Amino acid sequence: MKRLIYSSIASDDVDFDTVGEILTHAVKRNKEKSITGMMIYDGHSFLQCIEGDDLVINKLWEKLNTDQRHHFLHINGEEHDEKRLFSNWNMGYMNNSHEIQEMIRKVTGRESASFETLSYPHAKVLLLQLSFLL
Numbered sequence: 001m002k003r004l005i006y007s008s009i010a011s012d013d014v015d016f017d018t019v020g021e022i023l024t025h026a027v028k029r030n031k032e033k034s035i036t037g038m039m040i041y042d043g044h045s046f047l048q049c050i051e052g053d054d055l056v057i058n059k060l061w062e063k064l065n066t067d068q069r070h071h072f073l074h075i076n077g078e079e080h081d082e083k084r085l086f087s088n089w090n091m092g093y094m095n096n097s098h099e100i101q102e103m104i105r106k107v108t109g110r111e112s113a114s115f116e117t118l119s120y121p122h123a124k125v126l127l128l129q130l131s132f133l134l
């Protein structure tokens with residue numbers, strides 16, 4: 001099983017409604033492909049973890065890279081693992097900026113941090129802790 005965490009910046013015309021549409025489609029597709037994960041959106045940037053078979057994740061990564069709804073994709077980290085972290089979620093989602101910022105403070109000890117500056121361990125713990133609030 002491959003796990004990949006990346007961050008990206010939402011395109012100017014993307015708002016909370018658009019992200020809702022992205023998510024609905026993603027959950028449906030991910031279910032079909034046994035992809036699990038967690039995504040957060042703070043109104044400006046995305047941080048997303050995707051987990052699944054190597055080939056399936058590589059294919060999704062290619063698609064994500066050509067998706068005009070976001071840009072500046074940056075891989076925070078990736079690894080292989082026996083177990084999924086987000087087995088309950090075909091794509092968990094949180095967009096509460098306050099909760100996100102609070103958890104960033106707890107996890108990193110920093111006052112604030114943009115998603116792309118998070119180390120892989122910090123990004124992983126952040127998404128996992130936020131998924132517990134869902």
Ligand SMILES: Cc1cc2nc3c(=O)[nH]c(=O)nc-3n(C[C@H](O)[C@H](O)[C@H](O)COP(=O)(O)O)c2cc1C
Pocket residue numbers: 022025026027029030046048050060063064065067069070091
């Ligand atoms: C921030 C963001 C996250 C996305 N997450 C997923 C995802 O988890 N799964 C997925 O299939 N598509 C996701 N997409 C959409 C893909 O980029 C692409 O549009 C989709 O895979 C194409 O779907 P199709 O298989 O119906 O052609 C995401 C797009 C954005 C902008």
